[in-house]
Amino acid sequence: MDRKLPDMDIEGWICHKCQTPLTMFQVNVTYMGASFEVELPGCAKCGVTMIPEHLAFGKMLDVEKLLEDK
């Protein structure tokens, strides 16, 4: 899985709770015992992260399928 997600469109999004703009940071992602780091948008203040649609139905789904056949 690519660590960088260059097409990530986070323009305009803010954390609803903290009212702060989102920034990109490294996040640990786990599935079926496997774990790796990806860069995701999120709130630097409270740590809540966003998984955009193109990631969920794109690379993330590919990796999920790969791990399901391990």
Add this chain to the structure above:
Amino acid sequence: MDKAVLLALEDRCTYEEPPACQSFCPLHVDARAIAQRLGEGKAGEARKALDRQMPLPQLTGWLCEGACQERCPRQGLDAGVNLPLLERFTLRNSKTIKPFPLPATAHKTAAIGSSLATLCLASDLSRKGHKVTIFLTGPKGGSLLTAGERLPTGVLTEAFELIDFLGNAWEEAPAQTPEFLARLLTDYAAVFLDLGDPSVDPPALGLQATELALDPLTSGSSRERIFLAPPATVPYPFLAAASAGKKAAGSLDRLFQGVQPQVAREREAVFETTLVVDVSEAQPAPPVRPADPLSPTEAEIKAEAARCLNCSCRSCLSVCPHLRHYKGYPKKYAREMYNNIITAYGIRTSNILINSCLECDLCKEVCPNQADVAEFIRKARKEMIDTNHMPAAAHEYALEDLLSANGPDCGFFRPPPGEEKVSRVFFPGCQLVAGNPTAALKTYEFLNQTLGEVGLMSGCCGAPARWSGRSALTGSVTTELKKTWESAERPTFILACPSCQLFFQAELPEIPFVSLWEVLAQNPPPALIQSLELTLHDPCATRYNEKVQTSARRLLKTFAPGFKEQKFSGRLTKCCGYGGLGAQANESLGLEFTLDTAAAATSPLVSYCAMCRDRFAKAGFASLHLLEILFPTGNLQELAQRPAPNLTQRRDNRRHFRQLALTSVWRETLPEPARFPHELVISEELWAKMEKRRILRDDLELVIAEAAKNGPLFFNQKTGRSLAALRPRQVTFWVEYFQDPQGRYLIHDVWCHRMLAMGSPGEGAESPATLEGFARTGGRV
């Protein structure tokens, strides 16, 4: 998994068995491959196939008598494929590759006589470094000198040159006496006696007829270290001679390596193949007679090659898209699946192969040996569950649906209204209720009026749990069902769904049941003759249930007399794609199944399984459930055209069925079903996307309820839309929405994923590989 299970399936699949031409050829030449390659215009490739089995092909190929023609299935139609013609064309149009002569080993063999068998022996043996000294008892070449027109000029000389090139030697034999034979047995590791050479004189060598019994597997005689070729009086003498030389070379090579010559040679003699070939659709094609028999044209050869039926067993492959899809056959799949299961670490590439099977038994039905793929698949899935290697995603939705169908807002049991005694219980099954709740309820009312003392039970029998290999979940569903059955004093179940019937047979043998279709055939509702043209489809779960199939026909004959049969029906019926949860694990292949099954029908399909009806409708085919004809809930044309309810509507229909039955039949006062307090606006496009991703309106409601209570996670200052997420189970759902001034939630987009990201909803929750944990919690968290 026990290896015996694998071997049992492997044994029954004869796909890898040789065709009759090959098994009956004394040399086991792959005639099928030669014909196929020549048909493609590839003489060089045909030559490779010839070289693999035929000793000294540049000579033997000209002499082959074509024993295979006798067993060619074409023989029954017109005439066997003329392999000698094809072989000679191959030899004329390909190059002989000279072998690389190996240094001589210490093992030397003497041959007496110099006919075809000796030349084949010398050619095969010397390629391995074991040189042969050929003792000439008459003219060089023995009976080959009289082969006459079979051999083009120069062929025999070239064969002799090759024998020389490989380091073999020729010697004039002295007088044939017992002493000569004794000397050879002293000086050489073994002696080969070529009885195909008329100048060889066994009595003069002191050999009795009893000592010359030829072992068909090894070419050995009853004398130690003496090997034989048969006399030229046997049938197919040249093939017999070449075969004897080849087998003797094999025996001697084994002896020189210290191996018993008899070991593992069962199939070197002529044998009966177990390959079953269906030639029922083969067209007659008279044998090609070349204008010039000595020099046929390529077109003539291609025409003769095209007569080859390319014998193979494709019975199951011809009927099953799943078996075809992975480009193999049951024997190959069995090995792949077995390896997949016993893999401790590494990639399990066959998970999808295992989970895509419909377990419909059609392959077993058409297999000449009844190879039971479905049973193997069932064991494989169970083993995957037991060893924690079943990907949860494969069947999760179907199992959730099972739990929801048996949950408090869908599942129920009631004795007949106003009565305590329950003789029978109508169990429509979860899919009928999801597909057409009104028809299901009309059926119940008819049964209770007609038979009396009929209760109603709505829910799922547990079949999806069994299909997915989950014994624990199957057990918990059946335990609940049994409790209800016992509390109602053990009534007989009336089952509408053929899959429920199979499930009851396997998992609930103590519960007596009868098929709804048999009950209705005996007690038919008043007939309203329908003029609609229909094609009857038998559900795959009725494959071995002739009674049910006959009952369905009796009913349909009364209500829609002009109905047609599917091309594949009765015991040969095809599955709609739902069976075995195949379409759940592999949606695209599932659709292929549906199309394969429905496409042959020329009029709207009618099935007596709710899943068939809805899958056909989902794939765009007009279709009806038989109950919709017996108890019409509207205009049949329109009913046949109505789309299959989507996943959300299916759940809603089950809730609606409970509400409708309990209020209208049992006159119960139920609390008003809890309505979601917010209005969600979902576009058609988004509905389609949700359906594809198996996202329900219920899932959206959970996310929106959470957002309404605690606020969304994110807000977009540019678009004014909010983004909320929730992980109610092993899936995180994201909903992007805009709340308009009226408070309505205009849903902009929805997506989901299984992975768990730090900082996103569900963090800290475990992510188990199986659903058992999920099942124990009873569904939604």
